[in-house]
Amino acid sequence: MRTAFAAYVKASAGRISASEVISQPPHAAYVHIPFCRQRCHYCDFPIVVTGDRLEAEKRANLHKNYFNALIREIGLEATSGRPRRALTSVYFGGGTPSLASARDISNVLHTLDSVVGLEANCEVTLEMDPGTFDLAKAGEFQSIGINRASVGAQTFNSELLKLCGRAHSVDEIYQAVENIRSAGIQNFSMDLIGGLPTQNLETFKDSLEELIRLNPSHLSVYDLIIEYGTKFGRLYSAGNLPLPSEEHASEMYRMASIRLQEAGYVHYETSSFALEGFQSAHNQTYWRNEPYFGFGLGAASFLDGNRFKRDGRMRGYMDWVSTASKYEDLEMPVEEAYTFQSEVEEFIMLGLRTARGLNFEELCGRFDRDIAENVFKSLKMQERHHVHIEDGKLARLTSPEGFLVQNAIIVDALKNLPF
Numbered sequence: 001m002r003t004a005f006a007a008y009v010k011a012s013a014g015r016i017s018a019s020e021v022i023s024q025p026p027h028a029a030y031v032h033i034p035f036c037r038q039r040c041h042y043c044d045f046p047i048v049v050t051g052d053r054l055e056a057e058k059r060a061n062l063h064k065n066y067f068n069a070l071i072r073e074i075g076l077e078a079t080s081g082r083p084r085r086a087l088t089s090v091y092f093g094g095g096t097p098s099l100a101s102a103r104d105i106s107n108v109l110h111t112l113d114s115v116v117g118l119e120a121n122c123e124v125t126l127e128m129d130p131g132t133f134d135l136a137k138a139g140e141f142q143s144i145g146i147n148r149a150s151v152g153a154q155t156f157n158s159e160l161l162k163l164c165g166r167a168h169s170v171d172e173i174y175q176a177v178e179n180i181r182s183a184g185i186q187n188f189s190m191d192l193i194g195g196l197p198t199q200n201l202e203t204f205k206d207s208l209e210e211l212i213r214l215n216p217s218h219l220s221v222y223d224l225i226i227e228y229g230t231k232f233g234r235l236y237s238a239g240n241l242p243l244p245s246e247e248h249a250s251e252m253y254r255m256a257s258i259r260l261q262e263a264g265y266v267h268y269e270t271s272s273f274a275l276e277g278f279q280s281a282h283n284q285t286y287w288r289n290e291p292y293f294g295f296g297l298g299a300a301s302f303l304d305g306n307r308f309k310r311d312g313r314m315r316g317y318m319d320w321v322s323t324a325s326k327y328e329d330l331e332m333p334v335e336e337a338y339t340f341q342s343e344v345e346e347f348i349m350l351g352l353r354t355a356r357g358l359n360f361e362e363l364c365g366r367f368d369r370d371i372a373e374n375v376f377k378s379l380k381m382q383e384r385h386h387v388h389i390e391d392g393k394l395a396r397l398t399s400p401e402g403f404l405v406q407n408a409i410i411v412d413a414l415k416n417l418p419f
Contacts, residue, residue, distance in 0.1 A: 023304060025085035028285040029116070031070070031108060032296030033097035034314070035063065037132070041165035041231035042193075042224060046298030046312030047095050066314070067104045069321045070296050071111045073330075077293070078115045080327035082303075086117035087293075089282035091125045098128040102140035109145055116293070123148055123281040125189075130176040131168035138183035149180050149188040151216070156207040160196055165231065177214050187278060189218035194252035196224055197232070197242045204252045205259075212263045217278035220271050221256045223249055250404055257400035267399045268355045270406065287350045289343075305338030341419050344371055349410050357396035370418050378413040 034048045048066075050059050090112060092105065105126065112118060125148040126141055133141075141149075153173045155161060161170065168176075180188050190211055194204055211219060226238050236243050244252070257267050265273035269287060272280065285292050294301035298312035310332075311317045324330045344367050351358035358379070364372040379387050379395045386402035386409060389395050397403050 024291060025083045026291040026293045026303065027085045027087055028089045028282055028290070029087055029091070029112060029293040029295065030282075030299055031090065031092050031112075032095060032294070032299040033092055033100050033127075034066070034095040034297045035099045036094065036096045037099070037167040038165060039231075041163070041235075042227065044227040044230050044233075045095070048297075048314055050099070063100060063104065065318070066297075067100075067107065069318050071107060073321045074108070074111045074115055074295050076321075076324055076327045076330060078327075084116060086119045087112065087122055088119050089123040089125070089285065090118070091282045093127050095127075096129045096132055097126050098132040098137070098141075102137065102144050105141065105146070106144040125150055125280075125282060127152065128176065128180065129168060130172035133176070133179065135179045135182055138179040138185065142183045142185050146185065147187060149185050151176055151180070151188060151190045153190050153207075153211065154193045155196065155199075155203075156210040157199075157203050160199060160203065163197055164193075174214075177216075187217050189220060189280070190214070190216045191220045191222065192256070193222050193224055194256065195244050195249035197236060199244055199252075201248060201251060201255065205255060208256055208259060212260070217275050218280060219260060219265060219273040221253065221260075221273065222271055223253060253404060254400045257403070261399070266355070267403075270353045270403050287354050289346050289350050300335070301332075305343075307335045308332040309335045340367075341417075343367075344417065345414055348375060348413055352395070352397055352406060352410055352413075355396060355399065357390075357394045360393050360395070374416045374418055375413050378416045379409070382409055382412070 032046070034046060035050050036047045037049070037051060039047060039049055048062070050062065090109065092108075097105070109118070109124065118124075122145075124145050126146045127150045128138070128141075129152050151173070154164060154166060156170050156173065158170050161168065177188070177190075192207060192211055224232075224243070226232050226236055226243075257273075260273045261267055264275060266276060266279070267273050268279050269283070272283065274280070291302050291304075293303070294308070294310070297310065297314060297317045299310050301308045311320055320330065347363065347366065348358060351363075358375070360372050360376055363375065376392075376395075380389060383389050386398050386405055387395055388398055388402075397406055397409065402409070
């Protein structure tokens with residue numbers, strides 16, 4: 001074991017430190033567009049429900065006021081004095097960003113470009129919910145620079161869509177994919193949720209096979225999390241009927257991992273699968289624990305080692321932006337301040353979530369030898385079960401079994417840290 005460490009301790013000399021990594025200028029931005037037709041029963045995100053009954057004029061004014069505030073907030077970044085680095089990814093999440101106009105999204109992109117800069121090949125993703133856009137609108141999005149879409153399918157079972165409070169039909173999923181492709185957006189992701197109420201292995205498999213047939217470049221497969229304050233949170237408790245058992249939910253995940261890899265997808269992160277070359281550039285910023293901008297209602301940022309989260313209430317957010325004339329006027333409550341321990345734990349946890357794995361040379365270079373050695377010892381004990389260690393330098397969780405028990409593996413690795 002000492003011999004293996006001697007090799008990578010020497011190799012790690014001169015590597016960038018943790019403090020240097022987190023102080024680098026951000027090269028990714030998340031932009032929150034909060035508007036939704038209705039709230040899904042599992043959703044606890046900061047959104048604004050506009051419904052189908054809100055008068056067109058009121059809806060237009062709501063959008064106008066929000067985008068004015070959003071662009072103002074981005075503009076204030078110009079006065080921060082922060083070093084600049086052109087963005088390699090922009091992600092419009094929600095909410096339902098495809099409810100916004102292409103003009104509003106374009107204005108945000110132009111503002112980001114003028115304030116921070118966009119690389120020529122910047123990955124620009126827009127979440128596009130089925131039933132919220134037609135071919136013409138998809139074409140408008142493509143023409144302003146949207147080169148990647150994320151389609152929230154969730155399931156291809158009509159009854160489950162209704163049960164989840166989704167505002168679209170199964171037919172609208174197919175139409176959304178057709179519109180996106182016809183508009184020239186060939187890089188798109190789709191979401192699938194397992195562990196839904198009344199869902200069984202057969203209905204999950206049917207949806208999985210439909211996704212494979214549609215052949216998106218990227219797939220995200222999530223297990224339902226019952227969040228406090230949601231409709232599901234009021235109706236159900238984890239592990240109890242009509243929710244699938246933990247064993248059945250695990251089998252859904254196992255089925256998805258095996259079947260998607262058979263279909264040519266790379267299982268490159270716990271919940272993420274991609275055709276080769278189509279891994280999400282934006283999400284990898286999070287998994288590498290690198291700084292990123294966040295803009296908009298409830299959005300989170302990771303800047304200068306601190307994590308901030310904006311007000312999730314529309315009035316609170318609007319007031320927060322309107323009272324500032326420069327960046328330093330923005331009072332951002334620190335959700336999580338940088339500490340050496342928290343940075344070590346994030347690095348280990350995020351590394352083990354990915355197929356890239358936890359690199360011991362990087363761990364030693366960014367932190368120190370004692371930390372790396374303790375983690376190595378812990379993971380070495382799991383090697384026969386759910387961890388694969390390559391050349392004493394790299395630890396990867398096996399797919400899907402290692403990913404299924406990753407929480408226990410990570411907890412075990414963290415408890416052996418010398419803090």
